[in-house]
Amino acid sequence: MAKILNKTDVVTVGVGFTGGVIAAECTRAGLNVVGLERGGYRTVDDFMEIHDEWRYAINYGLMQDLSKETITFQNNRGMRALPMRQLGSFLLGDGLGGAGVHWNAMNIRFFPYDFEIKSKTKERYGNKLSNDYLLQDWGLTYDEIEPYYTKFEYAIGTSGEMKSPFDGKRSKPYPMKPLVKTKILSNFEKAAQKLGCHPYMTPASICSDAYTTPYGEDLNPCQYCGYCERFGCEYDAKSSPINTLIPVAQKTGKYDLRCNANVVEVMKKGDKVTGVKYVDTLTGEEYIQPADIVVLCSFVMNNAKLLMLSKIGEMYNPETGKGTLGRNFCYQVTPGATGFFDEQMNVFAGAGALGVSLDDYNGDNFDHSKLDFIHGGLITMLNAGSRPIGSNSVPKGTPSWGAEFKKASVYNFTRALGASAQGASLPHKENFLSLDDTYKDAYGLPLLKMTYNFTKQDRAMFSYLSEKIENLLMAMGAKSVSSKPNGENYNIVPYQSTHITGGTVMGRDPKDSVVNNYMQHWDADNLFVVGAGNFPHNGGCNPTDTVGALAYRCAEGVLKYNKKSVSLV
């Protein structure tokens, strides 16, 4: 029998960036918040020996333990879904702070176009894509979400420059000047300018200077050690939930953080939720945590899975198009290329989001009337720090092992640079999340099943962006360029992007969304669900800034609901 605990005002399931925002905002407003995190507790002191590529980058030291829980995957409904047995294509985070600890910290806004993609595409191009693509407006315009973007960027600190002519209007400048422009980046910038593009320093939640957040948390300047992505930052220079948000909640005395607490069910009675049931992952004991308000703050996959397990909302049915839970599952289109140069460069130094980006081929910043796709992607050259196990690029035609490989991989380690794009991903009726009927997690619950494949739109965009990237590298002076192949089918093995979205989308109508524009569930007004799962489509850049903005919007919703106890729309 599960032990029933004392009731709290708010419980969050998951404590990463979204759980951190909810905890900070709600505790500061005087509410008692319980944070349930299924991973272990950690602080910056756990990252003192983090410069270990084998442990963290290759063996995924900070990622989800798949022996406890994974997903199953099929490219289409006709296949047999099989478990993702190892990590690959995307990296699910684990532990306090979640994926917000191992991220590269690129913190970029979506365009005004993204939030009204259906209306604006129709206006300019008519019904360009077929009805198989479930394009929808977000239920919030850019102007409405702008103040929340600003809040999030200041709360965690962001270094950047207002230089791109394609940016939406900003109410305030970036909190910090951009990170340093290395020789590699300035060469890329010149090449982009030569091709008529508009490059700018990539917005980074990595400190270019000492920074104190509006909550009073201190962050330190980046040391350019080259260990960001897949690592935690031992300098408190890269922002994460554990150095910007969680301590804010802890200092109020109103926050009860419990790690190793895996929520397995959201309890619902009538049209309200009453709390959550969780398992202590160390002892196996079960608890029920009653709460006035429940906020699901875990990663995309798990937010959707919990609603499905708890039977809250109607499952999406790709046959009929009915139901909303699991629909609009999107990923990203990730073309990229490596350029090989004559000169040696300091590729080992850098920071995760130290880069130069351009938006000339992103959003609706260029005319698509003669193209087979809409939207586009941010192209970036990162100076993130090449590492020796992971970086073994060799020019086309070189064997992949043996004497020639050794020579070429050693020679090119300091002479190879990569550039890549994050192409937007648009919802398709056949791409969705559901529950698997064969495979189970360590708690005996069904695994989440992902049905996903690239679409015609994706492949057309891939080719287009791939050519632009090759041109940029050639303009930079590369002797030769090797591009990633444009795969016919999505493959779960090679790493592509952790930017997974959808499944619990937001909107103005319960017919095509799971939550309203306060991230409040249509079927239970004291249940909020927040994260990249709310995105009706995935934009052409990193999702975290938008996730953070939605978390601030959600926090406002929770506080409003706490006063009124009704639906907010």
Add this chain to the structure above:
Amino acid sequence: MSDKMFISRRKFLKTTGITAGLAAVGGSLIAFETAEAKGNDAHNTHTAAQKNSGIPRARMFFTNVLDFNILSAAAERIFPKDELGPGAVELGVPYFIDHQLAGAYGYNAREYMVGPHFEGAPTQGYQTPLLRKDLFLQGIAAINKQAKTQYKLDFPDLSPAQQDDILKMCEKGDIKTDGFKSSFFFSVFKSAVIAGVYADPMYGGNADMSGWKMKQYPGARMAYTDIIESDKFENIEPISLADMM
């Protein structure tokens, strides 16, 4: 030693210009790290011993010397000794792999191994029920069986060209195996060799940081604030995590 070291490093961060609210002092941190690392070399005999030829070499996983010799010979063909520097054997790669197979890596401890197992499509990834430790044992046995069939000799006794022929067959998936394809074993094996060449020397490979030296990779250095804006290539001596303990 280790606690003190890290406390001092944290204290250093908190009490110098690198703390929030004050201007940063560029370059001071890296100078500190270098001094600290040098101090270790002189005073820490354990570290010094590890750096010399006295690296403890013992097997934690392989029980059969022939198996280990097959692994070693094959690893050397993946990453051979040449004028640039040592190959896989001299770098300690076979011991690196042996140690890894004895632990979480060999037992797929953090991977989903629950059945039923089906082959599936290539887009669905690794589906074999074999644990990595068994994959290696079976893969090594299959390579040697092929060597004996083709050349009537054990794999380590073949010429380098003959060894390459067998490994190419393995890479193509043309060697007979049960429960997995030889091409799958080859890709896992090849990745393990590369990892052993370049992982921090504390794992038993990358002896004397020679893998890093060949690539001019500075290892586990803590900061590059003093060179990040440099216009020329900087060849920096590597340091290992072990240098910081």
